[in-house]
Amino acid sequence: xxxxxxxxxxxxxxxxxxxxxxxxxxxxxxxxxxxxxxxxxxxxxxxxxxxxxxxxxxxxxxxxxxxxxxxxxxxxxxxxxxxxxxxxxxxxxxxxxxxxxxxxxxxxxxxxxxxxxxxxxxxxxxxxxxxxxxxxxxxxxxxxxxxxxxxxxxxxxxxxxxxxxxxxxxxxxxxxxxx
Numbered sequence: 518x519x520x521x522x523x524x525x526x527x528x529x530x531x532x533x534x535x536x537x538x539x540x541x542x543x544x545x546x547x548x549x550x551x552x553x554x555x556x557x558x559x560x561x562x563x564x565x566x567x568x569x570x571x572x573x574x575x576x577x578x579x580x581x582x583x584x585x586x587x588x589x590x591x592x593x594x595x596x597x598x599x600x601x602x603x604x605x606x607x608x609x610x611x612x613x614x615x616x617x618x619x620x621x622x623x624x625x626x627x628x629x630x631x632x633x634x635x636x637x638x639x640x641x642x643x644x645x646x647x648x649x650x651x652x653x654x655x656x657x658x659x660x661x662x663x664x665x666x667x668x669x670x671x672x673x674x675x676x677x678x679x680x681x682x683x684x685x686x687x688x689x690x691x692x693x694x695x696x
Contacts, residue, residue: 546675548584554653555582555596557632564682565596569675576602577649577670580622580630582677582690594674599662601611601642601650602624603670609640609663612617630654631659638663647671 552564559565559582562563567584577583577599587593601607606617612635614626634656640663644650648667653659662668677690 523597546584548596550596553658554655555598556655556658558582558630558654559596559677559680562682563680563686565677566679566681567675568678571676572673577676578602578672583626583651584674584677585668586672588668588672591672595601595651597651597658597659597668598679599649600652600662601644601667603644603646603648605650607640607642607644607650608637609638612636631656642667643685649673 523621531609546563546567546569548567550559550561550565552561565584578604580598581599584594584596586599589597590606600614602618605617608615608617614628614636616626617623617624631654634654635641636656642650644667647670649670650662651668652661652663679690680686680688
């Protein structure tokens with residue numbers, strides 16, 4: 518009888534592992550925010566679930582918050598917001614971000630999520646076919662594309678899908694249509 522109980526428990530754990538491990542490895546992944554670069558939208562110790570699957574079927578969109586391998590330290594992970602898309606021109610001047618799309622249309626980036634934060638510096642950059650320009654929401658405390666340049670698509674892990682902690686800030690983040 519004990520052997521049967523032990524075998525059933527082992528069998529149940531094996532089945533659970535066969536389900537959980539592929540989901541964890543290829544579909545979703547937990548991520549804990551460290552630092553202040555994304556405040557006031559994400560704080561240190563926020564517990565997030567990252568969607569790793571979507572970008573296998575579609576391209577990342579402007580304004581989406583993503584997690585990626587740091588370009589200069591691939592063993593570290595960063596969280597930032599996508600500002601510029603492949604083949605676009607990014608111009609930062611006088612606390613404004615102006616984007617020129619592939620079709621030549623130019624617009625000033627509207628960032629209602631920033632709460633009065635300014636984008637300092639002066640920069641003019643042309644993105645390549647698989648490159649993105651990413652910035653932290655807390656522009657004065659963010660180490661981002663203004664410092665290390667464009668982000669290659671192959672470094673992107675996935676987009677922020679859920680915030681599970683703190684419990685009073687639980688929320689789902691839907692994909693953002695690109696403009």
